[in-house]
Amino acid sequence: MMKIMLFLRFVAVLCLFTAARFCYAGRSRFSGSRENFEVMKHLNRLNKPSVESIKSPDGDMIDCVHISQQPAFDHPFLKNHTIQMRPNYHPNWINDDAIQVSATMKPSKDEASSSSENQQTITQLWHSNGKCPKGTIPIRRTKKEDVLRATSVKSYGKKKSVSTVAYPNSIDPEYINQNGHQHAIAYAEGEFYGAKATMNVWNPKVQQYNEFSLSQIWLLGGSFASDLNSIEAGWQVSPELYGDNNTRLFTYWTSDAYQATGCYNLLCSGFIQINNEIAMGASISPISQNQGSQYDISILVWKDPEEGNWWMQFGNGKVLGYWPATLFSYLTEKASLIEWGGEVVNTALDGQHTTTQMGSGQFPQQGFSKASYFRNIEIVDESNNLRTPKDINTFTEQPNCYDVRTGNNGDWGSYFYYGGPGRNPNCQ
Numbered sequence: 167m168m169k170i171m172l173f174l175r176f177v178a179v180l181c182l183f184t185a186a187r188f189c190y191a192g193r194s195r196f197s198g199s200r201e202n203f204e205v206m207k208h209l210n211r212l213n214k215p216s217v218e219s220i221k222s223p224d225g226d227m228i229d230c231v232h233i234s235q236q237p238a239f240d241h242p243f244l245k246n247h248t249i250q251m252r253p254n255y256h257p258n259w260i261n262d263d264a265i266q267v268s269a270t271m272k273p274s275k276d277e278a279s280s281s282s283e284n285q286q287t288i289t290q291l292w293h294s295n296g297k298c299p300k301g302t303i304p305i306r307r308t309k310k311e312d313v314l315r316a317t318s319v320k321s322y323g324k325k326k327s328v329s330t331v332a333y334p335n336s337i338d339p340e341y342i343n344q345n346g347h348q349h350a351i352a353y354a355e356g357e358f359y360g361a362k363a364t365m366n367v368w369n370p371k372v373q374q375y376n377e378f379s380l381s382q383i384w385l386l387g388g389s390f391a392s393d394l395n396s397i398e399a400g401w402q403v404s405p406e407l408y409g410d411n412n413t414r415l416f417t418y419w420t421s422d423a424y425q426a427t428g429c430y431n432l433l434c435s436g437f438i439q440i441n442n443e444i445a446m447g448a449s450i451s452p453i454s455q456n457q458g459s460q461y462d463i464s465i466l467v468w469k470d471p472e473e474g475n476w477w478m479q480f481g482n483g484k485v486l487g488y489w490p491a492t493l494f495s496y497l498t499e500k501a502s503l504i505e506w507g508g509e510v511v512n513t514a515l516d517g518q519h520t521t522t523q524m525g526s527g528q529f530p531q532q533g534f535s536k537a538s539y540f541r542n543i544e545i546v547d548e549s550n551n552l553r554t555p556k557d558i559n560t561f562t563e564q565p566n567c568y569d570v571r572t573g574n575n576g577d578w579g580s581y582f583y584y585g586g587p588g589r590n591p592n593c594q
């Protein structure tokens with residue numbers, strides 16, 4: 167009797183479970199719970215178990231995840247990967263006498279000194295509430311809303327289309343302005359093993375939530391067809407990706423022209439982080455002020471000549487981690503094009519150029535403390551030396567919307583001002 171009772175109870179519980187599952191399945195067919203399930207599954211994949219979590223004043227949650235449990239190691243190619251805790255080589259800094267001082271666009275002595283005075287340390291907002299312990303890395307937690315803002319679970323954390331990279335040599339006008347991506351960049355062509363620059367950080371206005379404004383370095387290899395390899399790092403404002411208008415540090419990579427591979431930050435397997443202080447995708451603070459303090463960040467990406475991995479350094483000596491050489495095809499060897507500068511998306515809502523700003527939102531002519539800049543632009547050559555690139559060219563689709571102007575001087579080496587306001591009387 168007792169046995170039967172127990173059995174019945176078991177059946178009852180089982181029925182409840184089954185009913186719940188039926189309910190769930192039933193609902194899913196009619197009200198999007200299937201998608202909900204996909205979203206939860208994806209969140210489980212992205213958000214790794216944490217040792218500790220830190221709440222940032224901007225609403226982010228930063229999870230301190232054990233270094234061996236980071237998303238990179240979900241990648242089938244990286245299953246047996248031995249983590250590199252430091253690069254074998256840093257590029258050598260060469261005092262380049264070839265830098266020519268030009269009179270135009272050069273910040274005055276006053277400006278140059280005020281710029282170095284103002285080089286206070288840039289940090290990330292979440293640092294005000296804690297630190298991640300050694301042996302862990304800080305990862306910005308992905309929230310359900312983050313994934314729901316994307317057009318699909320699959321597209322979350324990815325750039326949208328093939329032709330988002332500026333293609334300076336394209337003479338095909340059809341190519342230009344596709345997808346509303348607009349650039350104002352400087353670029354160098356050749357054989358490169360790294361790139362470096364210091365850029366000031368702003369908070370450009372982004373009009374539509376599905377537009378963005380970013381400033382970054384691109385290291386490119388392959389053709390602009392389906393096999394483009396790209397490593398990218400800089401700062402961005404992207405309401406769709408982050409749910410706010412904050413300026414955030416980001417990275418990106420792809421080995422097939424933004425199709426199946428790659429993503430922002432640690433939102434897929436790829437980049438291996440070793441640093442416990444800097445979180446990809448976290449807000450940068452403070453930000454440069456118009457005619458006020460200027461805050462800039464330095465980014466260096468270089469190829470370890472021994473292992474072939476591409477390392478990234480942020481600021482003065484903070485090595486964040488690396489992209490394993492195995493992720494790439496062309497970049498396994500070297501980069502053939504380096505680009506520095508800004509990119510925005512203009513959705514041309516109502517047939518008008520939107521008011522989304524690039525950089526500071528001011529044109530390059532405005533100069534220091536108003537316009538945004540990249541300074542001390544350098545490349546790494548085949549001997550692992552950091553040098554000013556020999557030839558720097560510029561490219562912009564619509565200079566009346568966003569423009570770029572290069573210069574050279576002793577303190578800033580090779581530099582440029584770039585950016586613009588978007589819609590204005592000459593850019594409609």
Ligand SMILES: *[C@@H]1O[C@H](CO)[C@@H](O)[C@H](O)[C@H]1NC(C)=O
Pocket residue numbers: 242243244245246
């Ligand atoms: C990883 O190691 C296992 C066991 O040695 C091996 O079977 C597997 O093929 C390796 N995977 C990769 C991607 O190298």
Ligand SMILES: *[C@@H]1O[C@H](CO)[C@@H](O)[C@H](O)[C@H]1NC(C)=O
Pocket residue numbers: 371372373374405409410411
């Ligand atoms: C971001 O900026 C846009 C345009 O200025 C504004 O409409 C929107 O409300 C802002 N979003 C947030 C989350 O602050």
